[in-house]
Amino acid sequence: MDRSLLFQQLANALSLGSLYALIAIGYTMVYGILRLINFAHGDVFMLGAYIAFYAVSAAAMPWWAAFAVAIGLTGLFGIGLERVAYRPLRDSPKISIMISAIGASFLIENLGVVVFGGRPKSFASIPLFDTVVHFGSVSVLSVSLFIPVFTGLILAVLLWIVGRTKTGMAMRAVSTDVDAARLMAIDVNRVISFTFGVGSLLAALGGIMWTMKYPQLNPLMGVMPGLKCFIAAVIGGIGNIAGAVLGGLLLGFIEIMVVAFLPQLTGYRDALAFVLLIVVLMAKPSGLLGKRQAVKV
Amino acid sequence: MKKRNAILTLAAAALLAGLLALGSRYLGGYAMRILNLSAIYVVLALSLNLLNGFTGLFSLGSSGFMAVGAYVSALLTMSPEVKEMNFFLEPLAPALAGLRLPFIPALAAAGLCAALAGLVIALPVLRLRDDYLAIATLGFSEIIRVLITNAQSLTNGAQGLKNIPKSATTWTVWGTAALAVAFMALLTRSSYGRMLKAVRDDEVAAEAMGVNVFRVKVASFTISSFMAGVGGALLGHMITTIDPKMFTFMLTFNILLIVVLGGNGSITGSVIASIAVTVLMEAMRFLDGPLNLGLVKTEGLPGLRMVVFSAMLMAVVIFRQRGLMGDRELTWDALADSGLLPRRRKGGAA
Numbered sequence: 001m002d003r004s005l006l007f008q009q010l011a012n013a014l015s016l017g018s019l020y021a022l023i024a025i026g027y028t029m030v031y032g033i034l035r036l037i038n039f040a041h042g043d044v045f046m047l048g049a050y051i052a053f054y055a056v057s058a059a060a061m062p063w064w065a066a067f068a069v070a071i072g073l074t075g076l077f078g079i080g081l082e083r084v085a086y087r088p089l090r091d092s093p094k095i096s097i098m099i100s101a102i103g104a105s106f107l108i109e110n111l112g113v114v115v116f117g118g119r120p121k122s123f124a125s126i127p128l129f130d131t132v133v134h135f136g137s138v139s140v141l142s143v144s145l146f147i148p149v150f151t152g153l154i155l156a157v158l159l160w161i162v163g164r165t166k167t168g169m170a171m172r173a174v175s176t177d178v179d180a181a182r183l184m185a186i187d188v189n190r191v192i193s194f195t196f197g198v199g200s201l202l203a204a205l206g207g208i209m210w211t212m213k214y215p216q217l218n219p220l221m222g223v224m225p226g227l228k229c230f231i232a233a234v235i236g237g238i239g240n241i242a243g244a245v246l247g248g249l250l251l252g253f254i255e256i257m258v259v260a261f262l263p264q265l266t267g268y269r270d271a272l273a274f275v276l277l278i279v280v281l282m283a284k285p286s287g288l289l290g291k292r293q294a295v296k297v
Numbered sequence: 298m299k300k301r302n303a304i305l306t307l308a309a310a311a312l313l314a315g316l317l318a319l320g321s322r323y324l325g326g327y328a329m330r331i332l333n334l335s336a337i338y339v340v341l342a343l344s345l346n347l348l349n350g351f352t353g354l355f356s357l358g359s360s361g362f363m364a365v366g367a368y369v370s371a372l373l374t375m376s377p378e379v380k381e382m383n384f385f386l387e388p389l390a391p392a393l394a395g396l397r398l399p400f401i402p403a404l405a406a407a408g409l410c411a412a413l414a415g416l417v418i419a420l421p422v423l424r425l426r427d428d429y430l431a432i433a434t435l436g437f438s439e440i441i442r443v444l445i446t447n448a449q450s451l452t453n454g455a456q457g458l459k460n461i462p463k464s465a466t467t468w469t470v471w472g473t474a475a476l477a478v479a480f481m482a483l484l485t486r487s488s489y490g491r492m493l494k495a496v497r498d499d500e501v502a503a504e505a506m507g508v509n510v511f512r513v514k515v516a517s518f519t520i521s522s523f524m525a526g527v528g529g530a531l532l533g534h535m536i537t538t539i540d541p542k543m544f545t546f547m548l549t550f551n552i553l554l555i556v557v558l559g560g561n562g563s564i565t566g567s568v569i570a571s572i573a574v575t576v577l578m579e580a581m582r583f584l585d586g587p588l589n590l591g592l593v594k595t596e597g598l599p600g601l602r603m604v605v606f607s608a609m610l611m612a613v614v615i616f617r618q619r620g621l622m623g624d625r626e627l628t629w630d631a632l633a634d635s636g637l638l639p640r641r642r643k644g645g646a647a
Contacts, residue, residue: 085615103607106606107608110601113599227435227439277436282421282424
């Protein structure tokens with residue numbers, strides 16, 4: 001095996017994996033608090049990328065301002081989404097909330113088609129992210145270097161928030177027992193809004209980084225990454241932030257390596273994640289880092 | 298009472314047949330096509346409702362089983378010449394190239410193959426529940442789609458199949474739909490149907506009463522896959538072309554919309570919603586075209602129609618979770634009680 005090819009693929013895998021990880025964190029945070037698969041997370045990701053696109057192209061903002069605006073607006077959107085689509089159903093059967101989430105996902109996608117148009121758009125290149133960096137024989141886009149750094153930083157910040165701050169303590173309390181948390185004078189709604197806000201911020205950041213890496217936008221761009229990152233979150237142990245990062249990295253590595261070294265399986269790339277999901281669910285349903293939960297009768 | 302209901306059911310079936318005969322004579326091809334499509338959706342909605350509404354298993358895998366059914370029946374009914382025309386990139390596997398069955402046996406084979414796929418998937422997946430089950434079934438339907446896309450010599454891959462015999466006539470689709478309704482009505486009233494509902498309402502209690510929960514779930518999943526396969530096959534024989542892109546999650550979404558709208562666990566609800574949604578989907582096509590709302594004029598917004606339907610799904614789940622019918626049925630007895638039917642003998646509570 002060619003050494004430089006291996007390093008090249010490792011670099012690709014690291015950047016794809018950390019991108020998956022970034023998005024998977026949003027799933028895992030929401031699931032940890034609400035036990036809800038936020039089906040619309042992938043579409044929030046799409047929305048973030050589009051807002052950044054319009055901020056740069058239509059509002060002519062410098063890219064950093066556009067990114068900040070996009071991330072902020074998407075965070076607010078996530079909070080609004082929870083209010084409209086999930087809060088009214090909090091005490092309903094799980095199936096109802098999931099159906100609402102699926103509905104929300106389709107609604108955002110199709111609104112995207114109506115408002116943004118179905119034709120793909122391409123992001124103007126930003127030199128900081130768009131230059132090719134060489135390390136010996138390995139060459140990567142500079143954005144691929146930024147993504148793992150962002151993911152690492154975010155992981156550290158989130159672990160600090162959840163583990164060391166008062167808000168984090170409230171989050172853990174709500175996740176363990178909503179009613180008991182409420183009795184302890186925790187504003188459950190605020191904690192949930194905060195979680196959705198942070199999750200959506202990260203989705204927006206993921207979406208922007210995704211379009212830096214693959215500079216094409218279309219309203220359905222969030223569907224596949226959304227599903228894959230959910231799978232990454234499950235693999236790592238859903239509800240566990242470090243697990244989501246681990247799952248994302250693992251999924252990225254497996255995808256890249258299989259396609260690189262078993263090219264005859266390229267056509268099956270999109271099925272890989274699902275196969276992995278089913279294997280993990282059969283072998284260790286709580287995921288790699290998840291805690292096993294006993295079912296009370 | 299029983300006799301009256303049986304007579305009324307037969308009369309209703311005869312009336313439906315008469316209306317369909319009149320329709321196929323006087324309504325245009327387009328209108329009949331939509332009616333036939335709604336019959337196919339009846340079969341598909343009942344298939345999902347059996348899982349979702351009656352057994353309490355939230356599955357999102359319909360489109361995968363439909364794909365299996367559609368491909369099996371298409372490959373079994375196409376003539377050798379048409380097959381040769383279709384498979385120009387890579388020849389069809391020789392075992393299938395010469396094989397040809399009439400439409401009805403092919404339909405049954407499609408159902409059986411889908412049921413087999415369902416059984417194979419059910420054994421591992423049904424150990425999961427709720428949202429995990431939903432994601433795993435969604436994953437399997439996606440895997441089936443990827444397999445079909447890549448099995449060039451078996452399915453013609455991404456090119457799909459063209460010139461499938463147009464055998465899904467008004468009589469076959471409505472006949473199948475009627476069979477599906479009758480089967481579901483009999484099933485849900487039998488002791489087996491009560492077992493399904495027991496599993497849905499409380500697994501532990503059902504197990505304590507001696508119900509083999511896992512077996513009931515697997516059976517329900519397999520039957521549902523059979524129906525989805527037959528529905529998918531009918532769809533293929535109606536549109537006459539199929540390709541892997543047709544069987545995405547989008548298709549499952551449409552069926553889920555119908556089931557939720559009609560009411561989880563209501564057969565008549567599913568039937569009514571199937572017809573209503575199919576007709577509405579067509580009627581609202583104008584939304585995607587140019588609009589003139591007096592003040593606002595649009596150039597045509599493709600996608601607006603689906604916006605309306607997804608908003609509808611959310612509105613139903615949020616404001617009227619039970620859908621149209623809840624888990625109740627529109628039966629002759631219920632009609633009699635509401636005074637819509639003349640009552641000769643003393644019926645239930647007035």
